[in-house]
Amino acid sequence: MTATVPARVAAASATSTGTTKAAEPEAVPEPITIAGPSLPIVGAAGPSAGSMRDADEEMRHGVRHTKGEEGTIHSWELVTAVDGPGTRLTYFLAGCALRCLYCHNPDTWMMRNGTRATADEILTRVRRYSHVLKASDGGLTISGGEPLLQPDFVARIFRGAKEMGIHTALDTSGFLGARASNELLADTDLVLLDVKSGDPATYKKVTGRALQPTLDFGRRLSAQGVKIWVRYVLVPGLTDDAHNVDLVADYLAELDTVERVEVLPFHQMGREKWHALNEPYALEDTKAPEPALVARVRRQFAERGLTVY
Ligand code: SF4
Numbered sequence: 001m002t003a004t005v006p007a008r009v010a011a012a013s014a015t016s017t018g019t020t021k022a023a024e025p026e027a028v029p030e031p032i033t034i035a036g037p038s039l040p041i042v043g044a045a046g047p048s049a050g051s052m053r054d055a056d057e058e059m060r061h062g063v064r065h066t067k068g069e070e071g072t073i074h075s076w077e078l079v080t081a082v083d084g085p086g087t088r089l090t091y092f093l094a095g096c097a098l099r100c101l102y103c104h105n106p107d108t109w110m111m112r113n114g115t116r117a118t119a120d121e122i123l124t125r126v127r128r129y130s131h132v133l134k135a136s137d138g139g140l141t142i143s144g145g146e147p148l149l150q151p152d153f154v155a156r157i158f159r160g161a162k163e164m165g166i167h168t169a170l171d172t173s174g175f176l177g178a179r180a181s182n183e184l185l186a187d188t189d190l191v192l193l194d195v196k197s198g199d200p201a202t203y204k205k206v207t208g209r210a211l212q213p214t215l216d217f218g219r220r221l222s223a224q225g226v227k228i229w230v231r232y233v234l235v236p237g238l239t240d241d242a243h244n245v246d247l248v249a250d251y252l253a254e255l256d257t258v259e260r261v262e263v264l265p266f267h268q269m270g271r272e273k274w275h276a277l278n279e280p281y282a283l284e285d286t287k288a289p290e291p292a293l294v295a296r297v298r299r300q301f302a303e304r305g306l307t308v309y
Pocket residue numbers: 001002003096097098099100102103104105106108144145146173
């Protein structure tokens with residue numbers, strides 16, 4: 001997930017309760033409307049070695065749910081104006097292969113901290129809210145963490161959602177895009193693709209991982225006609241270099257299916273979670289980008305003919 005959208009309120013939290021809500025009848029939570037992203041970082045060295053070891057472990061074990069009947073989730077929520085068009089039922093899967101310095105949901109990183117759920121349970125909830133989702137031209141979004149750590153689980157859920165006529169969106173960094181089957185992509189109406197940097201060295205510094213798999217995944221989505229909404233997190237001193245932004249913009253301009261680019265100003269709303277997890281937080285003193293910087297970066301994308309938010 002992009003992890004810069006402020007202050008989510010989960011309708012069910014796997015980590016706080018150990019179980020997700022499943023009782024019938026279920027009260028429909030009020031959709032949360034969030035105006036937009038906002039915030040930034042300077043001089044960070046990159047994710048810690050310990051954090052990357054944990055991420056490597058997630059990579060090794062992320063495919064253990066091979067049949068996809070069940071998986072591991074962090075939480076879910078009903079939202080409006082984020083995670084895709086209309087009102088969305090958004091599921092956050094547990095586990096992530098990246099360790100983004102600006103992540104505001106580090107509590108989603110470890111699969112072992114999540115809760116087991118079956119695809120059928122999730123599809124039951126999708127069915128329950130289907131009238132709300134369809135009435136708003138919304139749908140189902142699967143985010144994380146990194147959903148493609150559990151690709152068969154996502155594929156099974158999306159297949160069921162499409163059988164109900166529900167719009168589907170996948171929120172991913174693209175780093176594990178090679179794990180997404182063509183069948184999964186055929187059932188995906190929209191990918192929310194986080195392109196965290198255009199320069200490989202900066203990408204590595206931001207995430208601890210290589211950039212190329214994300215670039216490859218974006219090209220594959222374009223070739224298969226899958227719509228893309230790109231998110232770019234603007235962090236002063238980290239991702240604001242004009243050449244770096246140009247690299248991202250040039251890349252996106254090559255793709256045929258990018259419908260919009262969202263420039264998300266860095267914010268500090270995740271800081272307390274890093275502290276609570278006792279994770280070293282490199283952006284402690286980083287401020288939100290100035291409006292002039294945000295405007296410059298948005299202009300760089302717009303100059304390539306991209307629609308920018
Ligand atoms: S570390 Fe994972 S969950 Fe956090 S922002 Fe990066 S990709 Fe998203």
